[in-house]
Amino acid sequence: MRNFRVLKDFFIRNKWYYFFGIVWLLLVDILQLLVPEILRRFTDQLQANLLSASEILIYSLYIVAIGFGIALFRFLWRIFIIGTSRRLEYELRNKLFSHLLDLSTNYYTHHKTGDLMAHATNDINAVRMALGPGIVMLTDAIFITVIAIAMMVLTTDWKLTLLALIPLPFLAFTISKFGKVINKRFKAVQEAFSVLTDTVQESFSGIRVVKSFLQEDAEIKKFSKKNTLVYEKNMKLVKLYGMFFPLVHFVSAISFLIVIGYGGTLVIYGDISLGDFIAFEAYLALLVWPMMAIGWVINVLQRGSASMERLNRIFNENPEIVDAEDTKELPAMKGEISFEKVSFKYPGSNEYAIKDFSLHIASGKSIGLIGRTGSGKSTIATLLLRLYPVHEGTIEIDGHDINKIKLKSLRHQIGYVDQDSFLFSTTIAENIAFGVDEATAEEIKGVAKIAEVHDNIMDFPQGYQTYVGERGVTLSGGQKQRVSIARALIKKPKILILDDSLSAVDTDTEEKILGALKGDLRDKTSIIIAHRISTIKDCDEIIVLDEGRIVEQGTHNQLLSNQKLYYDIYQKQLLEERIAKD
Incomplete structure (x- = not known):
C-alpha cells in the first residue's frame, strides 16, 4: 500500500x-x-x-x-x-x-x-x-x-x-x-x-x-x-x-x-x-x-x-525552476536588461546554444536579434523568461538577478510571442484576453488594431466570438501570429519579446504592424527576433548572432557598412525579393 x-x-x-x-x-x-x-x-x-x-x-x-x-x-x-x-x-x-x-x-x-x-x-x-x-x-x-x-x-x-x-x-x-x-x-x-x-x-x-x-x-x-x-x-x-x-x-x-x-x-x-x-x-x-x-x-x-x-x-518529479526562499516581487519593472557572460546548453545536448553571451539593453530601447538558424536567438528569450535554468553567467532585470525575482512577477511583466503562435480552442476574444484576469471589449479591439488583425476578425461572421478550432487551425498563419501579438500586448508588459512572430505576414502588413507598434513600444523594452532584416532594421540596436556568440552589433546602417555577416544576409534577402518580383 x-x-x-x-x-x-x-x-x-x-x-x-x-x-x-x-x-x-x-x-x-x-x-x-x-x-x-x-x-x-x-x-x-x-x-x-x-x-x-x-x-x-x-x-x-x-x-x-x-x-x-x-x-x-x-x-x-x-x-x-x-x-x-x-x-x-x-x-x-x-x-x-x-x-x-x-x-x-x-x-x-x-x-x-x-x-x-x-x-x-x-x-x-x-x-x-x-x-x-x-x-x-x-x-x-x-x-x-x-x-x-x-x-x-x-x-x-x-x-x-x-x-x-x-x-x-x-x-x-x-x-x-x-x-x-x-x-x-x-x-x-x-x-x-x-x-x-x-x-x-x-x-x-x-x-x-x-x-x-x-x-x-x-x-x-x-x-x-x-x-x-x-x-x-x-x-x-x-x-x-x-x-x-x-x-x-x-x-x-x-x-x-x-x-x-x-x-x-x-x-x-x-x-x-x-x-x-x-x-x-x-x-x-x-x-x-x-x-x-x-x-x-x-x-x-x-x-x-x-x-x-x-x-x-x-x-515525484520536481520542477527545475522554482522560487527560492530569497526571491522577491518586482512590481514596477523598468525594463533594463543585462546578460553577463551567459552560457547555456539544452538538457541532453553537448553543444552550447549560446556561449559567453553579454549584452546590456537600456530601458525603453528596442533590440533586434538576427542570425542563421540555430544561432541561439530564441534561446535568449527562453532564458529571459526562466523557462530553463541558467547555471553559467547571470541575467539581470533592473539590476536584479532574475533567479531572485518571483516567477509570477517576472513573467507577468514580460509579453512573449513565440514563433509557433499557439492558440487555444476557444474564441478569438478569449485567446487575446488569455493573459489577463479581465479585459473589456474595447481593450481587446484596441490591441487587435495595433496588431493589424481587427479587420480580419470583423470579416468573420461571429467577429471576436469566432471559435478558432484546435491550435487555431481555422486561421491563417499570419492571422495566428497577429492574434498572438495582440495577446501579448493586452498584458501591457514592460518587456515585449517577438520571436520571429511576423514571419507569416507579408512585408506590407509587417510594416503596418511595426508602425502601429512604435507608439505602443515607447515605454517598453522590446526584443525583436527575426530572420528578415526588414523586421528589425529600425531597431535602436541590432545584434547579429552566429553559433551562440555575438559577431556584430550596431544600427542597420552601421552593420551594412561593416560588410560582414549582416551585410551578406541583407544582400541575399534583396536578391530573393528581386527574384520573387520577377
Whole structure:
C-alpha cells in the first residue's frame, strides 16, 4: 500500500465518509446473513406442520423488511464510499494537472502528450476503482466470510463446514499467483495504451501535413500497428481473466458438491434438520461471492497499485525552476536588461546554444536579434523568461538577478510571442484576453488594431466570438501570429519579446504592424527576433548572432557598412525579393 501514501491527506480528510460507509456496508451484510436463519426456522416449522397462514405472512414480512433495509443501507454505502472515491478521482486529477503545469518546460521535451493523457484517464480511473469498489469488495469478502463460516460451524455441523472449506486454501494460493501476473500484464496494457493515445494525438494535430503529403494510408497502418499491440496486450489480460473466474466458480462448485453429498447424508440420518441443511446451503451461497470478490479485489488493487505507481513517478518529479526562499516581487519593472557572460546548453545536448553571451539593453530601447538558424536567438528569450535554468553567467532585470525575482512577477511583466503562435480552442476574444484576469471589449479591439488583425476578425461572421478550432487551425498563419501579438500586448508588459512572430505576414502588413507598434513600444523594452532584416532594421540596436556568440552589433546602417555577416544576409534577402518580383 506504500504506493498510496501520496493520498494520505485525502484519507485523513475523508476518514469519516469511509468509516460510515463501511458501517452501512456491514449492516447490509448483517441483514443478508439473517436470511439463512429465517429460512432455517421457516423450513423446520414447515416440515413439522407448525406454521399457520399468519405466521407464513410474518416470515414474508421479515424478508420484505430485510430487503428494504438492504436497499436503504446499500444506497447509503454507495453515497459514502463510491461517492468519496469519485471525490478522490476529482482531486487526484486536479492534483495531477496542477503538478504537470508546475513542471518545467524540459519535462515536456522528454514525455509525450499521449502518455500524459493516459495517466489522467486510465490510471486515475484504476486508482478510483481500487479505493472505491475495491474497498467495498474487500470489506464484503472479509466480513461475510468470517461470519458465514462462524454461523455454519455454530448452527449446523463443524465437520460439514470443514469439508466444504477444503477448496479454499487452493483458491487462496491461486489468487496470489494470478495477482502478480495480472499486475504485470495490466502495466503492459497501460503502456501500450499510452503509445496509442500519443499516436492518435500526433496524427490529428498534424492532419494538414498528413493530407498534403498523402500519408493517410501510412498513418492508418501506423495506428493499426499500435492498436494491434493494445489488442494483443489486452487479450493476454483477458485470457488470464478467462482462466481466473471460471476457476473460482469451479472451486465453488466443488464445495457445493461436498455439501450436497455429505450434508444430504446427515439429513437422511437425522444428524441435522432439513432447515439446517437449507441454511447451510444459503450460507455457502453467500460465501461464493466473497470467494469471487477476493479474486476481483486482488485484480482491482493490483491495477490500482500499478497505476498509482505510474502517477507517483510524475508526482515525484520536481520542477527545475522554482522560487527560492530569497526571491522577491518586482512590481514596477523598468525594463533594463543585462546578460553577463551567459552560457547555456539544452538538457541532453553537448553543444552550447549560446556561449559567453553579454549584452546590456537600456530601458525603453528596442533590440533586434538576427542570425542563421540555430544561432541561439530564441534561446535568449527562453532564458529571459526562466523557462530553463541558467547555471553559467547571470541575467539581470533592473539590476536584479532574475533567479531572485518571483516567477509570477517576472513573467507577468514580460509579453512573449513565440514563433509557433499557439492558440487555444476557444474564441478569438478569449485567446487575446488569455493573459489577463479581465479585459473589456474595447481593450481587446484596441490591441487587435495595433496588431493589424481587427479587420480580419470583423470579416468573420461571429467577429471576436469566432471559435478558432484546435491550435487555431481555422486561421491563417499570419492571422495566428497577429492574434498572438495582440495577446501579448493586452498584458501591457514592460518587456515585449517577438520571436520571429511576423514571419507569416507579408512585408506590407509587417510594416503596418511595426508602425502601429512604435507608439505602443515607447515605454517598453522590446526584443525583436527575426530572420528578415526588414523586421528589425529600425531597431535602436541590432545584434547579429552566429553559433551562440555575438559577431556584430550596431544600427542597420552601421552593420551594412561593416560588410560582414549582416551585410551578406541583407544582400541575399534583396536578391530573393528581386527574384520573387520577377
